[in-house]
Amino acid sequence: MSKHLTIAVDGPASSGKSTVAKAVANRLGLTYIDTGAMYRSITLYALQKNIDMEDEKAVAHLLNDVTIRFEEGSANQHVWLNHTEVTEAIRQEDVTRQVSLISSYRSVREKLVEQQRQMAESKDVIMDGRDIGTVVLPNATKKFFLKASAEERARRRTDEYKQKGIQVEYQQVLADIQARDQYDSNRAISPLKKPHDAIVIDSTTMTIDEVVEAIIQNIQKN
Numbered sequence: 001m002s003k004h005l006t007i008a009v010d011g012p013a014s015s016g017k018s019t020v021a022k023a024v025a026n027r028l029g030l031t032y033i034d035t036g037a038m039y040r041s042i043t044l045y046a047l048q049k050n051i052d053m054e055d056e057k058a059v060a061h062l063l064n065d066v067t068i069r070f071e072e073g074s075a076n077q078h079v080w081l082n083h084t085e086v087t088e089a090i091r092q093e094d095v096t097r098q099v100s101l102i103s104s105y106r107s108v109r110e111k112l113v114e115q116q117r118q119m120a121e122s123k124d125v126i127m128d129g130r131d132i133g134t135v136v137l138p139n140a141t142k143k144f145f146l147k148a149s150a151e152e153r154a155r156r157r158t159d160e161y162k163q164k165g166i167q168v169e170y171q172q173v174l175a176d177i178q179a180r181d182q183y184d185s186n187r188a189i190s191p192l193k194k195p196h197d198a199i200v201i202d203s204t205t206m207t208i209d210e211v212v213e214a215i216i217q218n219i220q221k222n
């Protein structure tokens with residue numbers, strides 16, 4: 001068992017994991033690790049290299065060329081892919097569409113899971129993703145599973161895009177979220193699944209602050 005505090009937050013697309021995990025990290029002085037950003041960075045790199053995304057061998061071949069690094073920014077965490085900052089670029093729609101495919105590859109998961117475990121070895125962390133409580137940190141101090149209806153998650157993601165000035169159709173966002181849920185939950189390796197010992201929080205009708213409070217109270221309980 002790690003002597004550090006390790007908090008796992010899993011859940012489907014747009015369930016609020018990253019917003020909530022960031023806020024909990026700030027309040028409790030933990031390091032936030034966004035594992036989705038790591039899968040997104042590999043996907044962005046594969047798109048930039050113009051390789052066939054269906055070809056796992058070609059994707060695996062790229063892995064040795066990729067270094068992903070997080071840097072604490074004033075308000076937000078910055079993500080670096082080799083020598084380029086990709087914080088915004090990894091949120092683009094083309095990355096979002098392809099990330100579930102890329103993250104289903106064993107070679108990709110092995111590399112990133114190893115890095116994620118290393119990151120949690122030496123400091124107190126809160127890590128969010130799909131397989132944190134089940135695979136990456138099975139002995140996490142606390143595990144949370146965030147859920148919300150697909151419609152509510154699509155509304156949140158549509159608002160997020162709008163705030164960034166990106167034009168999207170709610171129906172399209174909903175369809176993309178449902179496709180990703182389906183893909184992430186049914187893949188062979190490390191599918192999205194509630195860890196048996198996780199605390200489930202359904203945030204459909206909760207505010208961000210309410211979810212943050214619920215998590216913090218639970219962490220501080222014992």
Ligand code: CDP
Nearest residue numbers: 013014035036037039099100103129130131
């Ligand atoms: O922020 P959003 O909910 O859109 O997703 P994300 O957390 O950035 O993750 C993007 C994608 O990466 C997911 O749909 C999964 O396919 C994959 N992922 C994964 O397989 N395992 C993780 N630990 C984190 C993300």
